[in-house]
Amino acid sequence: MNGFTRLPDIALRTYGGSVVAANDESFAEREALIRPGPAEFRPHTFGAKGQVYDGWETRRRREPGHDWAIVRLGLPGIIRGVVVDTAWFRGNYPPYASVEACAAEGHPAPDELDGWVEIVPKSPLKGDAVHEFAVTDPRRFTHVRLNIFPDGGVARLRVHGRVVPDRTFLEGLTVDLAALENGGLVTACSDEFYSSPNNVLAPGLARNQAEGWETARRRDGGNDWLVVALAGPGRVAVAELDTTNLVFNAPGWASLKGVDADRAPLEDENAWFPLLPRTRLQPDTRHRFRLDDDRRITHARLDIHPDGGLARLRLLGTLAPWSPP
Ligand SMILES: NC(=O)NC(NC(N)=O)C(=O)[O-]
Structure with a gap:
């Protein structure tokens, strides 16, 4: 392959x-x-x-x-x-x-x-x-x-x-910075046993569990996670964590972090800052959270505890104004 x-x-x-x-x-x-x-x-x-x-x-x-x-x-x-x-x-x-x-x-x-x-x-x-x-x-x-x-x-x-979206179309608007259609992409993930993590960035709603991201049952005491490269550097105002169709396998809790990879390497754990603290999730539910931290980020990391998956992850916000490199 x-x-x-x-x-x-x-x-x-x-x-x-x-x-x-x-x-x-x-x-x-x-x-x-x-x-x-x-x-x-x-x-x-x-x-x-x-x-x-x-x-x-x-x-x-x-x-x-x-x-x-x-x-x-x-x-x-x-x-x-x-x-x-x-x-x-x-x-x-x-x-x-x-x-x-x-x-x-x-x-x-x-x-x-x-x-x-x-x-x-x-x-x-x-x-x-x-x-x-x-x-x-x-x-x-x-x-x-x-x-x-x-x-x-x-x-x-x-x-x-x-x-590759039409950037001029997105600038100045509040859009889903994680969406595939805007150029978001999952760049790393702990486990994709049942279905692809990029499914959480797909357009529309997931019609069933397979159209979301689902991990295997975790037996090692750790937790599953994914990293999304956003459409571009931007500020996230609202996070939507959707557990629709995950009825008996929704994560118990989730948290979000952000990093600006233009200013610090992705591998530098200290450069990541919290966007959403560890928060309890319900099965089969669209959860929407307003975020307090509006610092510029290029990547977001979602941690789910301990395992399960997600139907959709939406990160609504605005792109930072583009400046030539
Ligand atoms: N759909 C078809 O029937 N195609 C063909 N025939 C069979 N039996 O599949 C063919 O190409 O002639």
């Missing part, structure tokens, strides 16, 4: 991604490409148009050319890698695929997109397999185009990267 798959999938439907166009989707709908979770399959489920697949599947081509689908990223950013998953497509997978990307301003229609650059060259695929392609282009992109040669089915397209 490449390291890039640890970064969020910025194309996910649940992060606002959309498969805005495809030249063909005769056998199976293009929207499946960015569905969360692995593709499912039930053999011998034939509809009027053929076997039912949880993926994007085009017709058998009888003329030259290739098929394509365009995805608007839910969270624009720098793409570090792409996963092309042909799960369950065995006699009908495309033998080759490539991926292009482009950066658009505003809200263009699919046929107005231009400036496409290749980020994954035409590469061989196997049937019913996960293919990971690292991407090195350092530019910020808003859309990707999956090309398959000549035709066939792809179950999922994952686009992992670092979110």
Whole structure:
């Protein structure tokens, strides 16, 4: 597994991604490409148009050319890698695929997109397999185009990267400085046995326990924790600690600390100062706390005691005015 798959999938439907166009989707709908979770399959489920697949599947081509689908990223950013998953497509997978990307301003229609650059060259695929392609282009992109040669089915397209928001849009507003969509990211975590800590920064509410962060039961007397790099240096006014869906496994208590990593190294424990003292939590509850300390921070550390997890962590505040380095 490449390291890039640890970064969020910025194309996910649940992060606002959309498969805005495809030249063909005769056998199976293009929207499946960015569905969360692995593709499912039930053999011998034939509809009027053929076997039912949880993926994007085009017709058998009888003329030259290739098929394509365009995805608007839910969270624009720098793409570090792409996963092309042909799960369950065995006699009908495309033998080759490539991926292009482009950066658009505003809200263009699919046929107005231009400036496409290749980020994954035409590469061989196997049937019913996960293919990971690292991407090195350092530019910020808003859309990707999956090309398959000549035709066939792809179950999922994952686009992992670092979110780069439009900073001018956020400045001066009270926003969630921890949110993935604003550029927040979990950079360290004690345990992610059941689900990813970055889930706590995802848009919207968690529909179930799996859409939050859940740790294994801790047996060593310690406690679980995570560190969030904020969207940028800023001041946090309100913290929301949401234990929704954690009914029998919510942490008993939680605390928050902050640090300004532009002024002291992250490893310097003395540079961290408390934002929220150890506070009792209830299961299945959105807790909201006004914070007293409005010092500038770049990172926040959440400690949960002893274990459990969280559905969402929101840190509402304002970005510090940007000054050139
Ligand atoms: N959805 C389909 O039925 N696809 C194909 N056929 C089967 N059996 O999967 C094919 O590519 O012809």
